[in-house]
Amino acid sequence: MLKASALYMVIIIALVIGILCSSLIVTAYFYRLQYQKTFRHEQLQNNVASAVNILLGGTDTSYLAPKTFILFNQDADSVSTQRIFWGTIDIGVAKAMIQQDMLYKVFTLANTIDSGKWAVVYLDDNSRPLSLSGATSIVGDTYLSPAGVDQAYVNNQAYTGDKRLIIGVKHNSEKTLPPLSADRLQKLQQLIQQNRKNDQGLLNSDSLSNSFLLPTKIINLGRTVNTLAHIKLSGNIILFSDTILTLDSTVQLNNVIVIAKSITVNSGFHGVCQLFAHDTIGVQQRCRFDYPSALAIMRFDPASILKKGAKISLYNNVSFNGCIFTYEQQATTLPSLIHIGQKATVKGVVYSQGYVEFEDKAEIDGSVFTDRFLYQTSFTRYENYVVNTIINEKLLSPYYLTSTLFPIATKKKKILQWLESN
Amino acid sequence: MIVFGIAMMIYANIIQSSLSVKKIRAQAILNQMLQADESSANNTSTTFTVGDLSIEQTIKSYNNENNLTEIDLTAYDPNGKELITLHKVIINKNE
Numbered sequence: 001m002l003k004a005s006a007l008y009m010v011i012i013i014a015l016v017i018g019i020l021c022s023s024l025i026v027t028a029y030f031y032r033l034q035y036q037k038t039f040r041h042e043q044l045q046n047n048v049a050s051a052v053n054i055l056l057g058g059t060d061t062s063y064l065a066p067k068t069f070i071l072f073n074q075d076a077d078s079v080s081t082q083r084i085f086w087g088t089i090d091i092g093v094a095k096a097m098i099q100q101d102m103l104y105k106v107f108t109l110a111n112t113i114d115s116g117k118w119a120v121v122y123l124d125d126n127s128r129p130l131s132l133s134g135a136t137s138i139v140g141d142t143y144l145s146p147a148g149v150d151q152a153y154v155n156n157q158a159y160t161g162d163k164r165l166i167i168g169v170k171h172n173s174e175k176t177l178p179p180l181s182a183d184r185l186q187k188l189q190q191l192i193q194q195n196r197k198n199d200q201g202l203l204n205s206d207s208l209s210n211s212f213l214l215p216t217k218i219i220n221l222g223r224t225v226n227t228l229a230h231i232k233l234s235g236n237i238i239l240f241s242d243t244i245l246t247l248d249s250t251v252q253l254n255n256v257i258v259i260a261k262s263i264t265v266n267s268g269f270h271g272v273c274q275l276f277a278h279d280t281i282g283v284q285q286r287c288r289f290d291y292p293s294a295l296a297i298m299r300f301d302p303a304s305i306l307k308k309g310a311k312i313s314l315y316n317n318v319s320f321n322g323c324i325f326t327y328e329q330q331a332t333t334l335p336s337l338i339h340i341g342q343k344a345t346v347k348g349v350v351y352s353q354g355y356v357e358f359e360d361k362a363e364i365d366g367s368v369f370t371d372r373f374l375y376q377t378s379f380t381r382y383e384n385y386v387v388n389t390i391i392n393e394k395l396l397s398p399y400y401l402t403s404t405l406f407p408i409a410t411k412k413k414k415i416l417q418w419l420e421s422n
Numbered sequence: 423m424i425v426f427g428i429a430m431m432i433y434a435n436i437i438q439s440s441l442s443v444k445k446i447r448a449q450a451i452l453n454q455m456l457q458a459d460e461s462s463a464n465n466t467s468t469t470f471t472v473g474d475l476s477i478e479q480t481i482k483s484y485n486n487e488n489n490l491t492e493i494d495l496t497a498y499d500p501n502g503k504e505l506i507t508l509h510k511v512i513i514n515k516n517e
Binding site: 013014017018020021024025035039042043046049050051053054056057058059071072074077 | 426428433453487489492509
């Protein structure tokens with residue numbers, strides 16, 4: 001005879017077993033769910049890496065809207081790629097999607113250096129020798145006029161550098177500089193002359209950031225002379241000014257493009273940006289521009305060329321990483337000038353369709369392409385003289401990537417910097 | 423007993439349908455191989471074994487782009503059952 005409590009016992013045991021089974025099912029369900037999520041994530045990572053490789057290695061170099069396609073003709077391998085023109089460099093946007101999940105990577109891409117076209121100094125053949133004086137050092141292969149290179153006694157200073165004068169191979173240069181990329185110049189012209197529809201009220205806050213996944217934010221300051229101060233701008237933002245724009249040291253720019261008639265950067269500024277001006281760019285003392293920054297004077301309108309010579313000035317102790325260049329669509333009677341001040345350092349490429357002028361102890365860790373060098377004292381102006389200046393390609397990082405704009409770029413693209421990812 | 427039997431059936435079912443350690447291991451191996459392939463300049467289509475897994479590697483040009491290569495890696499268990507397949511587009515190091 002069973003006890004009356006046996007029924008209770010059975011119910012309790014059944015309940016316990018039921019709970020155990022349920023917990024097993026739930027555990028297995030969540031484990032499986034988590035595994036599927038991890039697997040999807042790994043698959044997404046492979047797919048987004050594939051999309052990045054397609055952007056780097058593919059032949060399609062157009063700047064179109066995002067292009068969505070299936071990677072391997074299978075389920076769940078949709079990716080989207082987009083190349084954004086961003087001044088001297090390109091921005092790559094790669095996305096991979098599976099169901100509701102999406103991984104994206106935004107990065108800047110630039111090109112490797114063609115060692116065959118690289119020159120630490122490319123000086124046009126203007127039938128005059130390059131003259132070196134003081135503690136000048138030029139390390140790397142050069143392209144010079146057949147007149148070659150000489151020592152000179154300038155400003156009471158004899159040449160005190162290496163006896164070889166140039167530590168590297170000397171080649172003969174052409175009458176004109178190797179040209180900048182016509183395609184990129186055309187795109188830069190479109191960028192500068194684009195419709196400047198203002199996104200209202202953007203500068204009301206002290207900080208503005210815009211992802212490269214979103215449309216570009218345009219800030220048009222118009223014709224009012226402006227000083228930007230106490231503001232942080234980051235990402236997909238283009239700042240336009242039709243007149244003089246001053247960037248105070250309290251401004252923080254991160255990968256932003258600034259286009260103005262003239263730009264002055266106040267002493268102590270620190271940032272990463274591309275500054276494009278029509279007339280002048282003045283960078284005051286102790287400013288620091290991180291890689292990949294750009295300073296450029298670009299003139300596409302022939303009417304304005306005769307008015308004023310283009311000039312980019314880096315004053316004393318400026319540290320600049322990136323490229324500095326001048327471009328004038330038509331030759332002008334007033335050549336452009338890139339002035340590198342005392343103890344100023346440029347890591348990258350300097351390309352001038354006019355003069356490059358160095359003050360004492362200026363340093364270029366990279367390459368200089370110029371029509372002529374200039375050295376000025378209070379009384380005299382010397383053409384094709386380099387005095388107390390270091391131009392050394394060995395001091396440039398071997399990982400340095402350049403813009404396709406310059407004649408030293410190969411077609412091989414690499415990731416310059418990761419900007420955004422999830 | 424019936425309840426216990428049902429419980430055992432559920433347990434067996436869960437154990438059977440749960441993730442195979444082999445599959446997870448195969449996935450890890452294939453991921454590692456993809457990384458190695460990406461930094462290698464001499465990738466060829468081949469089949470080889472890692473432990474008790476047989477791995478088939480297929481290399482082909484991606485979308486007729488000279489610079490891009492598609493790598494397909496498939497892992498099979500000792501019974502020849504496909505465990506997992508991974509695909510990736512890499513940059514051709516030879517270009």
